[in-house]
Amino acid sequence: MDAKKIVVIGSGPGGSGIAALMAHDGHVVTLLEKNGFIGGKCSSLEEDGYVVDTGVHMFGQGPNGPFGKIASMVGEKLDWCLREPMIDMYFSGKGAVHITHSFLNPIAIRSALNANLRGWLKPKLISTLRKTLKNHSFKELSGLLRKLSNPYTPYLSEYEDVTVKEFFTSLTDSEDLLKNMATQTMITMVIPWERASLADFFYIQFGTVRGRGFGYPVGGSSEIPKTFLRGFEKNGGTLRTGTQVKQIEVEEGRTRGVTTTTGEFIPADIVISNAGIHRTIAMAGEKNFPKEYTNWASGLKLSCAFIATKYFLDRKVTSMRAPCMFHCPDMSPHEMFNYLETGEIPRDLYLFVTVPSMSDPFLAPLGKDILIVGVPAPCEVSKAPQCESLLDLAEHIAETKLFPEIKGRIIKKHRTHTTQTSGLTGRDTGECIGLAQEVGQTGTKKPKPQTPIKGLYLVGSDAGGKGIGTECAADSALYLYNILK
Amino acid sequence: MKIIVVGAGPAGLAATYHLKKKGVDVTAYEASPHAGGRARGYFKEGYLIDVGAQFAGPFYATTMSLMHELGMGDEFQPFHFKTAVWRNGKLYPMDPSMNPLDQLRNLPDLLRFRGMSLQTLVQAIKMFPGIIRNYRKVDYPHWDFSRLLDMDHMSVADYTLRYGGQDALEHLYQPLTAYLTLGDPEEVSMSHFLAILGFFVQGLVSFKHGIGQVSRTLYEACAPHVKLSCPVNRIVIEDGRIKGIEVDGGLIEADAVICAVSSVDALKLMPNLPEIMRGLLGTVKYSSTCHITYGLEKRLLPDNWYSIVIPRRAGFVTTGPVDSSAKSPYYTPDGRGGLVHCLTYGRLAHRYMQTPDEELRRVMAEDIRRIAPNFPDNPPVAEIHRWKEAVCLQSPGQYPAVLKLKDELARDVRGLFLAGDYMSLFSSVEAALRSGIYAADKAIAQ
Numbered sequence: 001m002d003a004k005k006i007v008v009i010g011s012g013p014g015g016s017g018i019a020a021l022m023a024h025d026g027h028v029v030t031l032l033e034k035n036g037f038i039g040g041k042c043s044s045l046e047e048d049g050y051v052v053d054t055g056v057h058m059f060g061q062g063p064n065g066p067f068g069k070i071a072s073m074v075g076e077k078l079d080w081c082l083r084e085p086m087i088d089m090y091f092s093g094k095g096a097v098h099i100t101h102s103f104l105n106p107i108a109i110r111s112a113l114n115a116n117l118r119g120w121l122k123p124k125l126i127s128t129l130r131k132t133l134k135n136h137s138f139k140e141l142s143g144l145l146r147k148l149s150n151p152y153t154p155y156l157s158e159y160e161d162v163t164v165k166e167f168f169t170s171l172t173d174s175e176d177l178l179k180n181m182a183t184q185t186m187i188t189m190v191i192p193w194e195r196a197s198l199a200d201f202f203y204i205q206f207g208t209v210r211g212r213g214f215g216y217p218v219g220g221s222s223e224i225p226k227t228f229l230r231g232f233e234k235n236g237g238t239l240r241t242g243t244q245v246k247q248i249e250v251e252e253g254r255t256r257g258v259t260t261t262t263g264e265f266i267p268a269d270i271v272i273s274n275a276g277i278h279r280t281i282a283m284a285g286e287k288n289f290p291k292e293y294t295n296w297a298s299g300l301k302l303s304c305a306f307i308a309t310k311y312f313l314d315r316k317v318t319s320m321r322a323p324c325m326f327h328c329p330d331m332s333p334h335e336m337f338n339y340l341e342t343g344e345i346p347r348d349l350y351l352f353v354t355v356p357s358m359s360d361p362f363l364a365p366l367g368k369d370i371l372i373v374g375v376p377a378p379c380e381v382s383k384a385p386q387c388e389s390l391l392d393l394a395e396h397i398a399e400t401k402l403f404p405e406i407k408g409r410i411i412k413k414h415r416t417h418t419t420q421t422s423g424l425t426g427r428d429t430g431e432c433i434g435l436a437q438e439v440g441q442t443g444t445k446k447p448k449p450q451t452p453i454k455g456l457y458l459v460g461s462d463a464g465g466k467g468i469g470t471e472c473a474a475d476s477a478l479y480l481y482n483i484l485k
Numbered sequence: 486m487k488i489i490v491v492g493a494g495p496a497g498l499a500a501t502y503h504l505k506k507k508g509v510d511v512t513a514y515e516a517s518p519h520a521g522g523r524a525r526g527y528f529k530e531g532y533l534i535d536v537g538a539q540f541a542g543p544f545y546a547t548t549m550s551l552m553h554e555l556g557m558g559d560e561f562q563p564f565h566f567k568t569a570v571w572r573n574g575k576l577y578p579m580d581p582s583m584n585p586l587d588q589l590r591n592l593p594d595l596l597r598f599r600g601m602s603l604q605t606l607v608q609a610i611k612m613f614p615g616i617i618r619n620y621r622k623v624d625y626p627h628w629d630f631s632r633l634l635d636m637d638h639m640s641v642a643d644y645t646l647r648y649g650g651q652d653a654l655e656h657l658y659q660p661l662t663a664y665l666t667l668g669d670p671e672e673v674s675m676s677h678f679l680a681i682l683g684f685f686v687q688g689l690v691s692f693k694h695g696i697g698q699v700s701r702t703l704y705e706a707c708a709p710h711v712k713l714s715c716p717v718n719r720i721v722i723e724d725g726r727i728k729g730i731e732v733d734g735g736l737i738e739a740d741a742v743i744c745a746v747s748s749v750d751a752l753k754l755m756p757n758l759p760e761i762m763r764g765l766l767g768t769v770k771y772s773s774t775c776h777i778t779y780g781l782e783k784r785l786l787p788d789n790w791y792s793i794v795i796p797r798r799a800g801f802v803t804t805g806p807v808d809s810s811a812k813s814p815y816y817t818p819d820g821r822g823g824l825v826h827c828l829t830y831g832r833l834a835h836r837y838m839q840t841p842d843e844e845l846r847r848v849m850a851e852d853i854r855r856i857a858p859n860f861p862d863n864p865p866v867a868e869i870h871r872w873k874e875a876v877c878l879q880s881p882g883q884y885p886a887v888l889k890l891k892d893e894l895a896r897d898v899r900g901l902f903l904a905g906d907y908m909s910l911f912s913s914v915e916a917a918l919r920s921g922i923y924a925a926d927k928a929i930a931q
Contacts, residue, residue, distance in 0.1 A: 079832050082655070084798040101798075102652060104604055107573045212651050218832060323800075358800065362836050366848050 003027050007258050007268040009245050009283075012040035013067070013470045014460035015274030016225040016232065017477030020074040022484065023237035030266060031229075031237060032258070034244040034426050037222070038229060040274070041424060041432075042470050044220035044363075048312065051220045051363040054416065054424060055432070056308050056352055056374035058087070058324050059224075059470065060188070060204065062213025066467065066474035067224055074231030079218035081323075081359040086214045088325035089180070092348060093401065094120040098321060101212055107321075121176045128172040135170040153207045155466055160199035160443035167198050178333040183326055186376055187352055188468045190303045190431075192337040195438040204468050216323065216359035224470065244426070248273070248284040254454035255284075272480070274460045274473075276434055277447055279427050284456060293452050300441050302431040304340055305379040306352070307387050307417035309395050311371040312364075315409045319402060323358035327351040327402060340378050345389050349375055349397060371406065373398045379418060379431040387417040433469040434461040449480040457484070486510065488928050489730055489739040491717050491754065494522025495914050496904040497745035498703040498711070499551070499921030500928075505707045507929060513707075514732065516716035520704040523872070523906075524914045526697020531818030532780035532866050535695045535809065537875075538914050539826070540665070542683055543690050544625035545915040547922065548699055555702045564691035566791035566811055567591075570600030571799060572656075576856065578790065583686050600794075601656060608653035615648055619679050620686065628919060630884075630910035633676035637884050641670035641678045660794045663804045667830040668772040668878045669797075677879035680911040691812040696914060720744060720754045720901070727900030741928040745904040745921060747771065747874045759897055765890040768883050769907045771874035773835045777827045777849050780866030784810060784823035785857050793856060802837070802852045803827040827853065835873075842869050877912035884910045902928055 418430025465476030814820030
């Protein structure tokens with residue numbers, strides 16, 4: 001095999017993953033990163049002894065998923081923190097249900113039973129069963145169960161055109177169960193459930209249960225790309241931070257290399273872009289692509305953004321048992337995420353809260369904590385004013401209802417919203433997970449890593465992979481690696 | 486004939502004592518002001534603080550015969566204790582003894598025991614026959630672990646995930662590995678774990694005056710031959726044979742040198758050791774730990790409870806507090822009060838090494854309060870010891886490398902002998918003493 005010259009644009013989990021894999025195979029790889037630090041949306045920065053993530057992260061499969069696979073393929077080890085219980089589900093003003101790695105854990109059973117008896121988690125079992133059997137045949141259901149209990153998580157492409165909402169409303173009337181499904185969809189795919197594809201939902205949920213790795217990397221989120229890049233540099237790859245690509249040079253339908261903003265030309269046989277499909281088309285020049293490809297690409301929809309307030313506390317958070325929680329608003333599941341479309345401010349909000357320093361105590365000075373409160377928001381940068389008022393409300397809920405103990409103990413707080421995210425990625429939008437995993441553009445209809453231009457490939461959560469956000473990106477790196485190998 | 490011993494830990498002291506008994510001219514050099522290394526004990530305000538080694542088993546034959554020889558035969562006593570398992574915020578007491586009679590005596594505890602989920606139990610039972618079959622390969626009387634070599638390529642985590650499952654790993658094997666090696670199950674080889682299982686199957690032995698009594702007695706027996714606070718800069722090897730050692734005063738020539746320090750220090754002392762041997766020695770890995778000992782006026786745990794088993798997922802800093810006062814009444818002033826040891830462990834431990842003392846005391850105290858809310862604010866004694874190299878981890882592949890190292894050494898470097906706990910698969914005080922005596926015998930024979 002000849003050693004090829006490869007340029008990778010962007011050092012997110014996908015870009016750094018594929019760069020490490022290709023360098024491991026003996027190719028000459030240059031990784032260009034626009035920012036002064038690596039990781040893109042999966043990076044963490046240190047400030048006053050607090051290591052704070054740029055995003056709001058928890059990871060589904062950890063070392064048992066694509067991250068661990070890439071790390072072991074390039075000869076590195078990813079240290080992972082798992083905590084029991086893994087996540088708390090907080091019902092506004094009522095209490096929490098603890099979710100654990102194993103279904104049989106007494107914490108989980110006790111908290112669910114407690115919720116049930118107190119009447120704030122009503123599964124309505126009998127009516128659910130009746131409705132399920134009315135809308136679906138027994139044969140269909142047993143077939144689905146058999147497929148889902150396969151030890152290797154299958155991707156059920158026959159369900160890719162069904163939305164999560166359609167499927168679960170056909171199973172049950174229980175608002176509490178539906179609320180659970182709607183929030184689970186938002187947490188993992190960052191789109192409202194009426195858009196989300198059921199096939200991706202199943203793949204993510206069952207993958208997480210089987211992967212048994214729901215947790216957080218030792219050393220912060222950026223440790224994931226850093227681990228890959230340690231393997232990358234060990235194998236002779238060149239990493240150049242602070243280098244922004246201006247243009248991807250295309251000649252007669254194949255790539256020649258890239259030009260940076262400083263005017264330097266870097267020749268390459270293969271260019272792999274982790275900059276997202278839209279930005280890649282803009283960089284390579286729209287005229288070089290067939291009309292139908294650009295039209296199709298511009299019609300692809302993006303996922304929502306996750307904006308966040310990051311608190312630096314001078315004490316430990318004590319209201320949570322798990323290192324992360326989500327707060328279900330006291331609203332009907334059908335109107336929970338309407339604000340994303342209409343632009344008004346709802347009376348209660350869905351929040352995803354993580355305390356990374358509960359997983360790895362060294363992310364904050366010992367005895368102190370870092371608290372990240374995330375809210376889904378529309379991804380367009382033009383809607384920034386709405387983001388501000390959403391965060392005002394989120395902070396109010398967090399400080400008064402969820403964590404009364406942090407009052408007066410806040411050293412500093414930061415807000416990150418779409419403007420910052422788009423600054424980080426260099427795209428015009430602040431979406432959380434690239435393209436939305438929604439009906440019509442996922443599974444078989446998802447953009448492939450290959451593009452009409454020879455030698456130009458895409459990587460990242462936009463191209464090929466399956467899974468939750470960052471894991472989808474790493475999965476896409478594995479996908480692309482199999483193509484290029 | 487002149488022999489020099491570098492390091493006065495258990496291995497170095499055993500070698501010195503053995504050589505002195507045989508009438509050989511021997512001198513031991515120790516960098517620190519105390520003898521005993523990682524098996525030392527001292528008194529502070531009436532509390533006996535065991536620094537380092539904590540456990541001993543009835544199969545410690547060399548240790549026992551040495552102690553008998555030195556008139557300390559009445560030091561050992563069988564140590565019967567209870568432990569408690571932390572699960573979901575509650576403690577469940579249990580008796581770790583394998584004797585069915587003991588279990589019967591603790592029937593109420595056994596019936597009330599919920600420290601393990603059903604899944605863990607099922608997985609553990611599934612693994613049981615394999616573990617027993619492999620455990621039988623160990624020959625403790627001859628200290629022979631060579632039949633475990635075929636298990637050495639697997640770590641505890643690999644083995645458990647293959648034959649048991651995730652629950653057994655996280656709730657049973659991980660806490661056990663953390664307790665015994667202060668490492669993570671991913672780093673410790675299964676063969677080492679099987680060898681350590683002897684502690685559970687055969688029970689523990691405690692020393693009336695702590696395990697430090699072994700090194701104390703040995704040191705007293707050969708005190709004139711041990712030079713404390715006398716660091717060795719280099720072991721001089723020329724043309725494939727030993728020349729002597731270099732100390733601050735200059736070169737001291739010797740016919741043979743027994744290097745009884747940890748492998749990390751050995752590498753620093755011998756920069757011109759042949760590359761292949763340096764590589765083999767480099768495979769030896771250690772866990773690191775911060776070890777805090779709190780002397781308390783009242784016992785923290787109920788009577789007869791010795792330890793608390795906590796899985797790493799619960800997010801504690803320590804492996805779980807251990808109350809040494811259950812071992813013998815000599816540990817605390819007038820036999821009253823408690824003596825709690827807390828140790829950091831696993832992948833986060835090396836990062837606690839830089840934490841300032843005050844901070845560490847506070848973090849540990851917070852941790853203990855999660856278990857025992859009545860932990861006092863200012864315990865009378867709070868000693869901190871930091872070990873960059875705490876326990877030899879015996880990672881997969883280390884034991885074959887050490888066996889190869891022994892062969893290489895005998896062939897290529899004349900007059901150099903290595904001793905230390907890392908020389909045996911079951912790295913322990915016993916292994917150190919044994920390797921010291923073995924090295925001494927080899928040195929005389931040469």
